[in-house]
Amino acid sequence: MKHIVFYDDNPDFGGHQFMAMRGVAAANRCPDFRTTFVLNPNNDRLKAHTDAIIQEGGKLEVRYSPVVTKKFQALRNHVSGKALDDLARAFNELQADLIVCLQGEIEDSSLALLAGKKAGCRVMSYIPVAHTMEQMGAKLGALRDRTTGYLFRTPDCWMTISQCIADMLRRRGADAPIHIVENGIDTTRFVPRDAATLRQEQGLPDGLLFGICGRVEFNQKQQHFLVNAMSRWPDELARAKLLVVGDGPDCARLKQIIAELGLTERIILRAWEKQPETLYPALDCLIIPSRFEGFPLVMLEAAACGVPVIGSDNDGMHDFLPEPWRFPQGDEAGLINALKAAINNPAALVNQQRQVVLENHTLQQFEDRFVETLVRELP
Structure with a gap:
């Protein structure tokens, strides 16, 4: 042995x-x-x-x-x-x-x-x-x-x-x-669910809703970049809301930035959720703007739930996400283009990404x- x-x-x-x-x-x-x-x-x-x-x-x-x-x-x-x-x-x-x-x-x-x-x-x-x-x-x-x-x-x-x-x-x-x-990931746990039902259960708003999930730590996860970019989103995205899920050393600073930018009505802060499968399907898109990653579990989990994922064009995100859903790290214009691509893409591409998870991950x-x-x- x-x-x-x-x-x-x-x-x-x-x-x-x-x-x-x-x-x-x-x-x-x-x-x-x-x-x-x-x-x-x-x-x-x-x-x-x-x-x-x-x-x-x-x-x-x-x-x-x-x-x-x-x-x-x-x-x-x-x-x-x-x-x-x-x-x-x-x-x-x-x-x-x-x-x-x-x-x-x-x-x-x-x-x-x-x-x-x-x-x-x-x-x-x-x-x-x-x-x-x-x-x-x-x-x-x-x-x-x-x-x-x-x-x-x-x-x-x-x-x-x-x-x-x-x-x-x-x-x-x-x-x-x-x-x-x-x-x-556990593909029996992370599955598509009805977004409207989940939003009602979780007290989440109607309309366009994006999310970012992970440790609140600016150096890697870049929540501050996303919030700053959100303050300058064009008209077609200007009414969108953002769900930030996570805890970490930069939580207080994040709240300060949100208040300074006047975004308190558009950004929802939640502590880390032990059952993220109850949140992913409520989103129109999950965003991963990180400076660096390995192969993010949140990316696989959201994709398995049938949710489009966009992310920085590096590391495991480069390996997994289709090109229209990737953007140069820290590039606001690229982020906006990827968001538009994700929310306007046909269901076939979303289903294709989910199938990749089911077959390989x-x-x-x-x-x-x-x-x-x-x-x-x-x-």
Whole structure:
């Protein structure tokens, strides 16, 4: 029986971890694997997911990492000799056949890449984002990028979520095999529903209604760009309303911008919804104006509900969305053109996008491909 150790010492929880944990659950159900998860003891949301997996099957062993990812981790790795030794010793004791490091970006859990190699184990990186720190707007991003090059040469193999990200990994120096396992969703949960009924149930207005769903964080998600652009929309869109769903560090600033622009009557703010399937079908279009993404789950979920999705022409959105529904990141004119294209497109194109999800992006397909990739890379 092969022993797979999943590792994530990040203190935060994001979309890539939500998706990866479905892969961990699938691996845990595989009779040919023994599975262990090493995690940050302070990451309660991640711990809740490991607890749920144990309740499903009971086989997953959970351990706590002796180290935690911090800012400038790529640089810290060079002066973390004791922590590196402690982690390598822990991996030796586990006798792992494959260590899978869950990395939101290249610095996350990066000490484990080095420790796994030092322990003589085969190491895989599961990574949804390969953008530079400078591209992501990180503090001192250009400087931090100069410290990360060696990490792209460390793993024995990679698992990522789109061709765009795979190409980005190659440009950044990754020369080991790269496997693409695109995200999947529960297509029995995300289905078309009657918009009028949902709007009545959710207290949403009649008329043209657009939406944006995700963490309220301007640097990546660009809610402020969308709101500013909305204040200048032309006559045919001027009566449209916007539903903003999410929580995050820029909520207060977003409310301030909305008030300053006089848009309080046209923008509806909602906290993150645990049942987004009750909101997507109420929309005329979902908008993803992000500066960078991996392969957004909200994009697949809305498309499965039969809702047009427009987004910045980058990353997984470039791979998935038809050209008329994409616009250059930060381009207001392009955004308006994409909106018009989405709301005026024939139902056939909307149905076509939904069919792509049903045929290629189910949760079962993701889990199967995740496990198949693990098998392929086991020694």
